[in-house]
Amino acid sequence: MDGTMTNSWTIEDSKKLYRIQDWGTPYFSINDKGNIVVFPQGDSQVSLDLFDLVKSLEKRNIKPPLIIRFPEILSDRINRLNKCFETAIKRYGYQGTYQGVYPIKCNPHRHLVENVVQFGQPYNFGLEVGSKPELMIALAVLDNPKTYQKEDSKPLLICNGYKDQEYIETALLAQCLGKQSVIVIEQLSELSLALEISKRLEIFPVLGIRAKLNTKGCGHWENSTGERAKFGLTIPQIMEAINLLKKENRLSCLQLLHFHIGSQISSITTIKDAIREATQIYIQLVKLGASMGYLDVGGGLGVDYDGSKTNSPASKNYNMQNYANDIVAEVKEVCEGENIAMPVLISESGRSIASHQSILIFDVLSTSNCATINLKSPCQDDQLIVHDIWEIYQSISIDNYQESYHDAIQFKEEAISLFNLGHLSLLERAKIENIYWACCSNILEIIQHQNEIPEDLEDLEKSLSSVYHINLSIFQSAPDTWAIKQLFPILPIHRLNEKPTKKAILADLTCDSDGKIDHFIDFRKVKNFLELHSLETNDPDSTFSNSHSLNSLAKLPKYYIGMFLVGAYQEVMGNLHNLFGDTNLVHIIMTSNSYHIEQFIKGDTMIEVLQSLDYNAHELLEQIRLCSEKALQDKKITFAQLQLLRQNYEQSLSGYTYHAVD
Template sequence: MGLESLLDEKKEGKKLKKLAANWSIEESENLYRISGWGDPYFAINAAGHITVSPHGDRGGSLDLLELVESLRKRKLGMPLLIRFSDILADRLERLNSCFAKAIARYKYPGTYQGVYPIKCNQQRHLVEALVNYGKPYQFGLEAGSKPELMIALATLPPQLDRNEKASRSLIICNGYKDREYLETALLAKRLGHRAIIVIDQPRELDWILHISQQLGIKPLLGIRAKLSTKGEGQDRTAVGDRAKFGLTVPEILAVVNRLEAVDRLDCLKLLHFHVGSQISNITVIKEAMREASQIYVQLAKLGAKMRYLNVGGGLAVDYDGSNTNFPASKNYNMQNYANDIVAAIQEACEQANVNAPTLISESGRAIAAHQSVLVFDVLGTNHIRHTPPEALGKKDHTIVQNLWEAYQGINPSNYQEAYHDAVQLKEEAISLFNFGYLSLTERAKVEQLYWACCRKILNITRNQDFVPEDVQDLEKLMASIYYVNLSVFQSAPESWSLNQLFPIMPIHRLNEEPRQRAILADLTCDSDGKIDRFIDLRDVKSCLELHDFRIPETHAKTPKTEEIEPYYLGMFLVGAYQEIMGNLHNLFGDINVVHIAMTPHGYQIESVVKGDTMNEVLSYVQYDAEDLLERMRRYSEKALADDHITLEESQRLLQDYEQSLRRYTYLVDDGL
């Protein structure tokens, strides 16, 4: 982005400054829907800044902009991931409270004992915090792989109470398993862990029986069922006959018969199912519970000593705040979810005269999503020039004259026809240019007039109750590009790969009207490295309303990076999956992470996890920093000997190269 673009933005900002004066924070709340997706953790204060209330509606908040500026003074560059561990504690308390209320409401004789699926976010600080906060609820962990099992066994303190009926935190062992996985899970029982091995595939049973016999350890077993209930969300293929994991009803019966034949049916304790991630429609959960409840009671009737029902994941997060069954939302709350689960199994157990199980859920997204906020800064912008030429010359081509007339004649009664005319005239002009009948200057005028027509038509459509479909794309077509200090592939991979929507908004200036419509472009050179889908009410919008990018007047002609007023955006609800799914596209590495905890007098920084340096990222792809530096030294010496570079220049190059290897992979202000 050049200096000219920056100056254009400055002029535009001056024009809009007065218009923005009457904007209120209530209008920002409505525009960005913060009360829908952010309650009770995020709001806007009187200064127009985002506030964070880690304890929810129980008091205590901090100004996010002030926090970010404080962190930057500590030499922590953008982008920055801020984790609020108190939100984790609050989410755990709310989940357990909802199940406690449901159990009391239906007089359910069983209990609730959740687990956190480590795959949702495996970062050590987060998992350790969850284990600590989960102690009052005997909250456990779910491992879907061997590395995650290693985390679970070493992080969750074992309890050496030998009473099988005692309430202890659970470790649910899912996923592909080899001998080492199974042996480790079985031996963990000797430490005091209650590790339940879930049979995900029929062949696993023989391995489990063989290893448990060798070790002389009776296993705790579960079965994952393939439900016929239609799945939903990102993991909707997790159910049905062709699901990746789980057993069909005939296979479940085969497992029961096999266990009975070897006198191990009493080891079968748990039924597990999973109908998808981010289930937006409560009906799916109700139908799944109805089917799973019947499988559970039938297993108990067959003689299995059933004790647990694991309802899997799926508890959704309302990313757009619409409270609907739109994929980025949900048409129920946490209490509705708990009520429907408890009611379904209660009814089935009563009718079958079967003991009610301990209920387990793997609600990773609902627990972890809210606690992380990704903050990044805008580096610059690019706007379409939509100002028409001041005047036309007599010698201008006919097509230029026709487009000028079309521009002047645009009005609310003919804007659709005028748009078609502008498109046609532009296409004709490009054809004429390609065959040499139109000069470069004339083509430039055509493009100026075309974009001026589009802007004029767009302004009309914004005041219309109905906009024809062929004109609806103008908003996206005319959108500005805001270049952000971020890699979508590293920090928001679900946005790129799964079209997951996240709330994105400025964290300050929310008492000003955002007059720009924009898409976000990241630092990578990949055309997919952008965000052009944003939350809206029951829909997705192609542009985000943002403020103009300000440049100090005194330095308008020669702006320096540190003199441009920072403009910060926040991406919210990113605590689930994003941190671990990121890749190193263009070698942009892990970002700086800060853990914040509330105190009686404000907040404290619990820990800082510095982002990857270029040296570290290069080592991931088998480059050695010292070797690279030595090569550069040799090349510099040769260039110096050939008089292609001065000694001062070569030393400056080597110094910059060596310093860069130790620096953050993202763009860092000179002032940091």
């Protein structure tokens, strides 16, 4: 199954295998050394060898697992989005403007949000919040409007989510600070509360309404949209809101229509249908007397995780310019036909803005597989069943491989039954299972060269995949791979000028059977393994079989894997399963001839994780001291052992929650 490494393998083969040119352009590629190279400024030729960067960070004691952020990629994404809308507006003669906002929920980390505000200043790029904590962030981070280039407008602060009195009061009072806050009504009860508070504070509110469209999204979030969506008002409820605003003489407060048809919209047709429906609602609100001026198309601008450019859940069949063109063209056509002023267009494209700038880097700790170990022919004293399955192994050919497979399964199952009845020794069972897996390996080698694979052999390749144990918690750093089977590009960041000889799944550090990744991107489909390189070495002093221990791997060059496009949602949605905390994080900025580390945020220590769960480090240390002293008195532990225990305990508390194998 493993094959042999040949000199004919090139980096072009790796580009094709891992599809990096499809999902990675213009930010990621492979250089002549076989390492991933990053272009933080997009189309610029300024680049950085990712493997060299990781090794340099390790010398600074910044070890994997770690997240590497490139703020310049974030800047480029914001520039591209605004330029696409600018191009579309000019192309179609749209008599309005575009003002995007970044949804803080997508990735609320301080340095990232501050960068979004900084990079968005030339475009009056604002923020969207969906909770009171996010509102607190936005009020503090959004700069004074005087610093923005366009004097006739301010960055928007779109206030979504459930709202209580304190939320609405704060959002209204933000206007007194010069913020252009818009309170989007998600439920009818919020409208009554907002009107009551605005009267008491004597502040004229700028209100929006979130509409539940009939148009549904597609992909993972399809069921969160449509008439049964969690947020928003139905058409009858919108009419109730209009009547209440008229009654209170506050219809002029209604200035924005908002809708959201789900995250990661893979089909441009869905977007066009939603825009057309929403624009008709907008037109009707204008005709009813509302002082409309903004149309917020929500999120949904997808990321092409697998590079297939299709409407699969992990891709999208449009690009950013197509997205802007269709929104602008649809809104213009409807408004022009009704002789209605064209609104300011708003999008909340968090995923598309934040995904590309973060890379998750982790190392491999060990490998294991079920393939044969020290395969030997049967001894004369072995029972007949051992000889029978050995005969199957020796006779496998292209003419009988399917029959041989079923025979091998039968003998293996018989062996387990005999073992359970006490009629087969442990050594004999081990021999039979080794021979069984050798049969499977030979059969797999045959079917890989066939035009069609028999249905009963389709899962054989997955069964024979190696397991690469990685220094990572899936639940902390890539929760969507577990929760919704989200696909991310995953590949080695070096050795890409070598042929990968292993097919593997990735298993994390947690003692949870779900803590693994066994679904990877492929062209228009999902594959159940990832092609990786062998960790073995030609060092005659190192002995490796099919299972490598942590101690033996310390002799090997480290093997690094990167998970790309993880900047949206993953960092904030992670959890402390098995108490693995946040990873190390660095921000890298390019210089004229190299790079510098703009920010380093140290990953959680064990003390920090334990304290978050209400453990006290001093109390824990004291308990260990008392317990060890008693053990010393009872002569159950030596003084040297006691000292080592205390030293390890104290050092562990202040250490990284992940493995640190040098």
